[in-house]
Amino acid sequence: MSTTQQPVASPQTPGMEPGVTGQTRGGKKIGDVILDVQNISLSFGGVKALQDISFNVKEHEIRAIIGPNGAGKSSMLNCINGVYSPQQGSISFRGQTFKHMNSHQVAVMGVARTFQNLALFKGMSVLDNIMSGRNLKIKSNLLLQALRIGPAQKEEFMHREAVEKIIDFLEIQAHRKTPVGQLPYGLQKRVDLGRALAMEPQVLLLDEPMAGMNVEEKQDMCRFVLDVNDEFGTTVVLIEHDMGVVMDISDRVVVLDYGKKIGDGTPDEVRNSPDVIKAYLGTGH
């Protein structure tokens, strides 16, 4: 579990208006709404984890979700990727509305995620862990795969090539054969990102990708998230507690507190919102 921090000031590049459709931001073009969350409510017994939450995510955006511990951030990602079924509300992906989706269907639509608590195969190598992210893309049947003949052989070569590209991109070549459990935590988080990237997602959901990292590891991870967004055009939904990071790299920010949405706007708007400041200072309760 991470600690919460108070929002801090951070310089914005002049002339940028994040989150406006069609707006160029440092050469980056924000597109139409790709993901639309409408009136989502989710309870666990008496705990109202999410209460009537609505917000959208635009293509090519980095959209942050912030809020104190227990605010409902991970629950929100779990609703988006079909792990939790909200009691109310719906989620649209590219204009198609879904009430209940399972994780597999969401993944096929092009949504991948990383987890707050790593979900890697610790005894398996970096390469094999990232390869596991390609499962959805493997088309040949199991027998052909096991025999490594015909189209299966060609397909395996193609997937290995894609995985090697991700390994190069994330600068973890030196660790490709290392069992993931032997790597420092910061590198394990990078492998988790690699596994998600192997799905070639259109939307990448990141649950605290920088938690538990030192300053240098955080800078590296920020660079990778920005590069994924820039080079592959991937839309990113990012949960992060480090407000410096959020203010620096996100286009728009949603703020949750006790399951309610208390802010939604550009980093500057959110930073200056009295409700948000109150929630972070803990005087609102």
Ligand SMILES: Nc1ncnc2c1ncn2[C@@H]1O[C@H](COP(=O)(O)OP(=O)(O)OP(=O)(O)O)[C@@H](O)[C@H]1O
């Ligand atoms: N599977 C579950 N069963 C019961 N309660 C849950 C479950 N998942 C989440 N909750 C509860 O829902 C609320 C929101 O939790 P959630 O994990 O979404 O918060 P969060 O904003 O991600 O917090 P953190 O910053 O600590 O990760 C909390 O009160 C939590 O205890």
Ligand SMILES: [Mg+2]
């Ligand atoms: Mg969480």
